[in-house]
Amino acid sequence: DDGGTSGSGKVYALELCKKRKLGDDQGQISVVWARGISGKLKGSPAFFSIAEEHDDPQANSTRFGVLVGGYDGTLRYFDAISxxxxxxxxDLGGAIHATPTIFDQNEGISKCALVASSTWSGRLSCIHLQRKSMTKIWCVDIWSPIYASPLVCVIEKGDEGNCVAVFGAVDGAVRCLDLESGAGSELWKTSIGSGKPIFSGCVMVPKGNNGDDNSVVVGSHDGSVSRISINDGSCVWRYQGVGSVIGTPALVDESSVGRSIGNTSKVIAVGSTSGNIVCLDAESGEVKKQLPEPIDGEIFSDVATSNSSARMLFFGARDSHLYSCTT
Structure with missing residues (x-):
């Protein structure tokens, strides 16, 4: 994006030198291609691949694509290589703020994307992606802006599962839509906390030791963080913090590095505009750890994790710094 000076943006494909080391000026990042966009870009590009199989295996090929949604309300599909x-x-409901969500449908036969609009229509569109085209399958207007990417997950029903999309909106509600009905029908809707806007995305939390359903955790502008069952939208727990939660929390699995906090190996790392990072017990919502002191800048970014021997969290802040810390 150009920073909003002219209302236009640009998409870049970069080639990274595999041998480049930190601080090595000899290793350069080269631009493979760049494409101008008439609308500003707020979300990240979404990458996907579509395989084409033939009777002759040597004729098989794969299309690598990238989807970009702009503030002009247009979804663009580029070949990722060229x-x-x-x-x-x-006609997707207006400005697109969130990164499109790519998912497989019909047991992996079809590649689809969910695209959310950040206008008052709150339109969620399901797009069928093909090698040389894309077509809209259905759309649903929820009449509240959507700023975060929908999370695609599965509601378990015995030995089978139902593919759904879960997301929050500015009206303070989290919704679950059926992706297998062919129309995006609403399965449940749950208001969170005090009903303040939700800009945070949802993060999936698998079943815990206490037998809870698969669930999602989402933050709210009122500073609360809630864990919600994806089966029926019921609230498992709710934590009230200080400062608004804008970015998407991260699920940290301490068991992967041979450590655990308390009685569980999974914690939820949450950043807020108070400048603090809080780690919550995924099963109970209790605070397990937090920064010794808040940083000087408000945290608007998602919290990112790294699967390393020392579990790392990464986040950006409004003081123009990138931070890392360990759980």
Whole structure:
């Protein structure tokens, strides 16, 4: 994005030198291709691949694509290798803020994308991605802006599962839509906390030792963090923090590095505009750890994790710094 000076943006594909080391000026990042966009870009590009199989295995090929949604309300599909424009779609409800969510449908036969609009229509569109085109399958207007990418997960029903999309919106509610009905029908809707806007994305939390359903954790502008069952939308626990939660929390599995906190190996790392990072017990919502002192800048970014021997959290702040800390 150009920072909003002209209302236009740009998509870049970069080639990274595999042998480059930190501080090595000899290793350069080269631009493979760049494409101008008429609308500002707020979300990240979404990458995907579509395989095409033939009777002759040697004729098999794969299309690597990238989807970009802009503030002009247009979804653009580029070839990820060449930068060639493959297809465009509009009539998606207006400005697109969130990164499109890519998922497989029909047991992996079809590649689809969910695209959310950040206008008052709150339109969620399901797009079928093909090698040379994309078509809209259905759309649903929830009449509240959506700023975070929908989370695609599965509601377990015995030996089978039902694919759903879970997301929050500015009206302070989390919704669950059926992705297998062909129309995006609403399965449940749950208001969170005091009903303040939700800008945070949802993070999936698998079943715990206490037998709870698969669930999601989401933050709210009122500073609360809630764990919600994806089966029926019921609240498992709710934590009230200080400062707004704008970014998406991260699920940290301490068992992968041979450590655990308290009685569980999973914690939820949450950043807030108070400048603090809090780690919550995934099963109870109790505070397990937090920064010794809040940083000087408000935290608007998602919390990112690294699977290393020392579990690391990464986040950005409004003081123009990138931070890392360990759980």
């Amino acid at each position: 930068g060639e424009s493959v297809a465009c779609l509009d």
